[in-house]
Every structure is written in structure tokens, then in C-alpha cells.
Amino acid sequence: xxxxxxxxxxxxxxxxxxxxxxxxxxxxxxxxxxxxxxxxxxxxxxxxxxxxxxxxxxxxxxxxxxxxxxxxxxxxxxxxxxxxxxxxxxxxxxxxxxxxxxxxxxxxxxxxxxxxxxxxxxxxxxxxxxxxxxxxxxxxxxxxxxxxxxxxxxxxxxxxxxxxxxxxxxxxxxxxxxxxxxxxxxxxxxxxxxxxxxxxxxxxxxxxxxxxxxxxxxxxxxxxxxxxxxxxxxxxxxxxxxxxxxxxxxxxxxxxxxxxxxxxxxxxxxxxxxxxxxxxxxxxxxxxxxxxxxxxxxxxxxxxxxxxxxxxxxxxxxxxxxxxxxxxxxxxxxxxxxxxxxxxxxxxxxxxxxxxxxxxxxxxxxxxxxxxxxxxxxxxxxxxxxxxxxxxxxxxxxxxxxxxxxxxxxxxxxxxxxxxxxxxxxxxxxxxxxxxxxxxxxxxxxxxxxxxxxxxxxxxxxxxxxxxxxxxxxxxxxxxx
Numbered sequence: 094x095x096x097x098x099x100x101x102x103x104x105x106x107x108x109x110x111x112x113x114x115x116x117x118x119x120x121x122x123x124x125x126x127x128x129x130x131x132x133x134x135x136x137x138x139x140x141x142x143x144x145x146x147x148x149x150x151x152x153x154x155x156x157x158x159x160x161x162x163x164x165x166x167x168x169x170x171x172x173x174x175x176x177x178x179x180x181x182x183x184x185x186x187x188x189x190x191x192x193x194x195x196x197x198x199x200x201x202x203x204x205x206x207x208x209x210x211x212x213x214x215x216x217x218x219x220x221x222x223x224x225x226x227x228x229x230x231x232x233x234x235x236x237x238x239x240x241x242x243x244x245x246x247x248x249x250x251x252x253x254x255x256x257x258x259x260x261x262x263x264x265x266x267x268x269x270x271x272x273x274x275x276x277x278x279x280x281x282x283x284x285x286x287x288x289x290x291x292x293x294x295x296x297x298x299x300x301x302x303x304x305x306x307x308x309x310x311x312x313x314x315x316x317x318x319x320x321x322x323x324x325x326x327x328x329x330x331x332x333x334x335x336x337x338x339x340x341x342x343x344x345x346x347x348x349x350x351x352x353x354x355x356x357x358x359x360x361x362x363x364x365x366x367x368x369x370x371x372x373x374x375x376x377x378x379x380x381x382x383x384x385x386x387x388x389x390x391x392x393x394x395x396x397x398x399x400x401x402x403x404x405x406x407x408x409x410x411x412x413x414x415x416x417x418x419x420x421x422x423x424x425x426x427x428x429x430x431x432x433x434x435x436x437x438x439x440x441x442x443x444x445x446x447x448x449x450x451x452x453x454x455x456x457x458x459x460x461x462x463x464x465x466x467x468x469x470x471x472x473x474x475x476x477x478x479x480x481x482x483x484x485x486x487x488x489x490x491x492x493x494x495x496x497x498x499x500x501x502x503x504x505x506x507x508x509x510x511x512x513x514x515x516x517x518x519x520x521x522x523x524x525x526x527x528x529x530x531x532x533x534x535x536x537x538x539x540x541x542x543x544x545x546x547x548x549x550x551x552x553x554x555x556x557x558x559x560x561x562x563x564x565x566x567x568x569x570x571x572x573x574x
Contacts, residue, residue, distance in 0.1 A: 102128055104157050107191035112153070114493040115187055121146035126298045128154050131242075131274060136295035138288055139276045147246070148184045151274050155242050156189040159217050165239035166197075166212075169267070170220040171260060173250040175200040175371060176378060176394065181246065182220040190494050191546065193532050194218060199235070201225045202371050209234040214536065215513070223251070223259035230266050240267045248277035248284050249417070257283055264291050279417065310423050314437040314447070314458045322410060322438055323354050325463060329436060330360075330388070331476045332464045335406035336484075337381075340390045341422050343411040351410055352390045361484065362388035384484045393418055401425065402487070409437040412446050416453035498532060499550020501557070503541040504568035511541055515563045523556045525549065542572065 098119060099112050120128065123141045130137045131154035141147055155168050170185070172178040182198035189196065197211050199221030205228065212219070212235055219226075219235065229235035243264070245251065251260060273292045277284055288295060317325050330338065342348045345366040352364040363377045363386050374394070381389045382401050393413070404426045413419045419437075426433025437458060439447050451457050464472075505511045513534045520526050520543070532544025545553045550571070557569040 099153075102132065102153075102157075104153070105192065108153065108157055108188065110191050111188050111494060116493070117149060121150075123147055123298070123300045124150045124153070126300065127151060127274075130296050130298070131155065131272065132157065134158070134272050136273045136292045137275075138280075138292070138295045138297045139274070139300070140280055140298070141276065141278070141300040147276050148181055149188065151244050151276070152181075152185045152188045155218070155244070156185065156192060156194055158242070159189070159192070159194055161193060161217070163217075163239065164215045165236050166216050166219045167239055168218040168242040168244070169226075169237065169240050169263075170218065170244040170246060171223055171226070171251070171263065172220065172246045173222065173254050173256065174394065175202070175222060176374065177247065178220050178222055179375065185218055185220065187494055189217070190498075190532070193544075195533055195535075196220065199225050199229060205229075210537070211535075212236075223256045223263060227259055227262055230263065237266050238268065241271050243267060243271055243273045245273070245275045248275050248287070249279045249281060252281060252283050253417075257287065260287070261291075278420075310426060310433045310435050312423065312435050312437070312458045313461050314439050315463055316460060317438050317440060317463070319440050323351070325438060326351070326354075326408065326410060327358060328464050328469050329408065331469055332472045333406055333434070333436075334472065334476045334479055336387065336479075337384065337401075337404045338388050338406040338408060339404060339422075339425050340388060340408045340410050341413070342390065342392060343414065345392060347411060348390050348392055355388055355390065359480070360388050361386040361480070362390060364390040365394060366392040367394050382487065384487045387484060393422070405434065407433070407435040409435070412437055412439050412443050412450075414446055416446075416450045419450045420454065497546065497548040499545045499554065500572040501543050501545060501550065501554055502570050502572050503543065503557075503562065504539075504570075505562065505565075506537045506539045506541050508538050509563075511536055511563060516541060516543055519557075519560060519562045520545075520553060523553060523560065525552060 099109060099117065104112075123139065124146050127137060127139055127150035131151060139147065139150070159167050170181055172181055178198050178200050182196050186194070186196045194217045195215055196218045197208070197216050197220070199208050199219060201222060201224055208229065212229065226235065230237060245260060251257065273295070275284070275288060275292070315325060326340070340351060342351055345368045348364050348366045352362060355362040363381065365374050365377045377389070380386065407423050407426045409419070409422060413422060423433070423435035426435060447458070503511070503516070513536060516534050517528065517531055520531050521528055526549060530545060530547050530549050532546045535542045554569065554571060557567070559566070
């Protein structure tokens with residue numbers, strides 16, 4: 094049954110509080126269709142374009158259904174890329190923050206040892222990429238025996254990346270009695286076969302947005318020789334003068350070249366591609382989301398499923414060589430019913446890629462004349478003023494959630510036999526504290542991190558300066574975010 098308000102789904106107070114602070118005003122179309130089905134614990138296939146609010150569509154009901162008392166993972170979310178896994182983890186963590194749900198993210202090129210130690214603790218939801226999840230399953234460091242909810246996110250991209258056999262391997266390690274949720278922008282035959290084999294009478298939901306990704310984005314193209322692209326890029330950015338822009342290239346080498354050119358032009362910019370260290374990629378994406386720079390030069394690693402609000406312009410410096418990538422790239426602008434703009438540079442040798450895109454989106458991208466010198470000259474002053482202005486930093490998702498939460502560090506951990514129960518016992522004995530005021534507890538080798546909820550952090554921090562934990566006074570300090 095379609096409901097127009099999150100209050101109507103019978104969600105817990107903890108979830109409703111998080112939803113309100115995350116500024117989810119009313120359910121999107123996909124959320125209206127999906128939330129009630131998952132709450133009824135039925136299998137569901139969701140065909141919906143990017144930017145429609147899909148993560149919350151499965152995240153809200155799963156967080157509602159998770160039993161906090163159980164220690165083994167109850168939900169498993171598969172994603173095709175590390176960036177998407179991290180983003181989904183953050184979204185689920187934020188939704189389940191006041192319910193104290195522990196969400197772990199598992200992906201390659203991150204130390205296996207630390208992931209193993211995290212998975213040994215109470216974990217409610219695991220988000221990860223297929224290869225690393227299989228590593229943990231085979232080494233018995235991820236217990237899948239209690240998985241009740243399986244989410245396969247961006248299934249068509251999983252197929253394109255050759256993950257279908259790995260997905261089947263993971264599915265075969267799970268209990269047969271479970272809820273399976275599959276999300277995809279397209280439905281190729283292999284995905285239909287997967288659904289038929291592993292899902293139980295799934296409900297099919299296709300969300301036809303009133304303004305599809307393609308329709309709500311103003312698209313243009315320029316005919317240009319390869320050698321003239323940099324000059325055209327400079328001219329277009331002066332005239333468009335975007336607050337926030339992604340420039341897509343097809344190769345790592347081209348990203349490096351374009352980024353170096355932007356540096357010489359004194360643009361506030363950064364780059365991201367698969368050849369960079371993961372920590373550097375994460376730092377760049379975090380800084381771009383917050384608005385520390387205006388221009389991001391990227392390969393398609395940044396196109397799939399990454400949710401960044403208010404990107405005013407996407408430029409395809411290189412036209413993508415497959416048609417679906419075009420839609421995913423331009424979908425970085427025009428998020429959730431907002432209007433956006435996308436500009437594509439096309440050389441004469443690339444007409445076959447352009448024709449393929451036209452057939453796929455069922456419309457022709459208008460060809461326009463490059464801006465003349467007078468237009469560029471008239472735009473330069475306003476462009477220069479914006480370039481010399483420090484960008485206004487954006488609030489990160491979940492920042493409002495943190496206003497009444499303090500994270501503290503206790504200088505003791507597993508090596509001194511510290512346990513979550515020791516922390517809970519001590520905190521519950523502080524006057525004015527209850528178990529409901531204690532958030533997620535993470536016990537590491539020599540450190541313990543605890544979230545204190547409901548604006549009680551300062552009181553607890555002061556009390557713990559003179560209160561022993563497990564028989565001894567410990568060094569306790571605030572963790573700066």
C-alpha cells in the first residue's frame with residue numbers, strides 16, 4: 094500500500110528520528126513501492142534509474158527489521174565498486190544510527206586483517222564487493238549462517254564487470270530462507286535468469302519517473318578535434334561557470350593530462366581514477382562532496398551510484414564508448430527530480446558511439462556552436478570572481494545526526510580484556526545515563542570507541558575522568574570528527 098509519509102510505515106522512533114535529521118521529507122516513488130514490500134519480507138526486483146533514492150528504499154525497512162540483540166550479520170549488501178560500498182555503508186549507518194546498528198564495509202585493497210577483526214565483533218549489516226566477500230566466506234571470517242536479507246545493488250553493473258559467478262557463489266553460501274532484493278537500472282537476460290533461479294516469487298517494481306534521468310538533464314554536444322578539446326573545455330567552463338562540475342575522461346592517462354591542464358589554469362580541481370590509492374580516492378570524493386574544489390576530473394569509477402548533491406554540470410571530455418555509461422555519467426547531475434546539465438565533446442571519429450547513445454536514449458543530443466570570443470569575453474569577469482571566491486562548504490550527509498552525539502575514546506581495548514559489556518555497565522551507572530543513551534561501541538586492540546547519544550556526551554566525558562572502567566581509571570577523550 095502506497096504511503097506518502099515515513100510516519101505511516103510503523104517504523105521505530107529511532108529510525109524516524111534519523112530519517113528526520115537526514116532530511117528525508119517524503120518517500121520518493123521507489124521508496125513508496127519498495128519499503129512496504131520489504132517490511133512484509135517478500136522478495137523484490139527493482140528497476141529504477143540512478144538518483145531515485147534506492148539505498149533508503151531497502152535501507153529503511155532492513156534497519157527496521159534487524160534484531161539488535163543478535164551478534165551475527167543479518168543483512169548482506171553486494172555492490173560492484175568500493176566507492177559505492179562505502180557510500181551504501183554510510184547511508185545504512187546513518188539510517189540505523191539511533192538504533193545502534195553496526196554496519197561493516199568489506200572491499201579489496203584494504204587490509205584483510207582489520208576487516209577480520211571487525212567482523213569478529215557484533216555486526217548487523219555487511220556491505221561489500223563480491224571478491225573480498227568471497228575471501229572472507231572461504232576463510233570463515235564472515236559468518237553468513239544468519240543472513241536474512243540479501244541486497245544485490247547495481248546488478249547490471251555487476252554483470253558488466255563479470256561478477257555473476259561470484260554472486261552465485263555468495264548466494265550459495267547463504268541460508269535459503271531469506272529475503273532477496275535486487276536493484277538494477279536495466280534488466281539484461283542474465284539478470285532475469287539470476288532472479289528466476291535464486292528469488293522466491295519476487296514482486297517486480299519498475300519506477301518510471303515523470304522526468305527520467307535523460308529528460309531532466311539539459312544535454313548538448315560540441316563537434317571538436319582532439320587537439321582542440323582543452324581550449325574548448327576552458328571556453329565552456331568560462332561560459333557555464335558551474336558551482337560544481339565533473340569532467341569525465343575514458344582513461345587514467347587522459348584524466349592526468351586534463352587535470353594537469355586545469356592546474357596550469359588555476360582551477361580548483363582534483364582527479365580520481367582506478368590507478369590511485371584507495372585512501373586518496375576516498376579523500377577526493379569526500380572533499381568534492383563538501384565543496385572544497387569545483388572541478389573533478391574522473392574516469393567512470395566516479396559515475397556509478399555515487400551520490401553527490403548539486404553537481405551543476407557534467408562534461409564528457411571523452412564520449413563514453415558504451416551507451417549505458419553515458420546515462421550513468423550524466424546522472425551525476427539532475428539528482429532526484431532536480432534539473433541538471435550535461436555537455437559532450439565528440440570528434441568526427443566517434444560518430445558510431447554517438448549514434449549508439451542516441452538510439453539508447455531515444456533522442457538526439459543537440460549539436461551547438463562553440464561560444465564565440467565576445468560571449469567568452471563577457472563571461473570572464475563573473476567567472477574570475479567565482480574562481481577567486483572560496484567555495485562554500487556543504488554539510489555532509491549525516492552531519493545533523495551528529496549534533497547530539499559525541500564519540501569518545503577509551504585508552505583500553507581487547508589486549509586489556511575490555512568488552513562492550515564493561516563499557517555499558519560503567520556508563521549505565523553514571524547518574525542520568527540509560528542504555529538508550531549508549532550508541533555503537535567498537536573495541537579494538539588497545540582502544541575502544543563509544544558513541545554517546547542524546548546530548549549526554551559532555552556529562553559522560555567529565556564523569557569518566559574520575560570513574561573507573563573495569564576496576565581502573567582510564568584515559569578518556571573526545572574524538573574530533
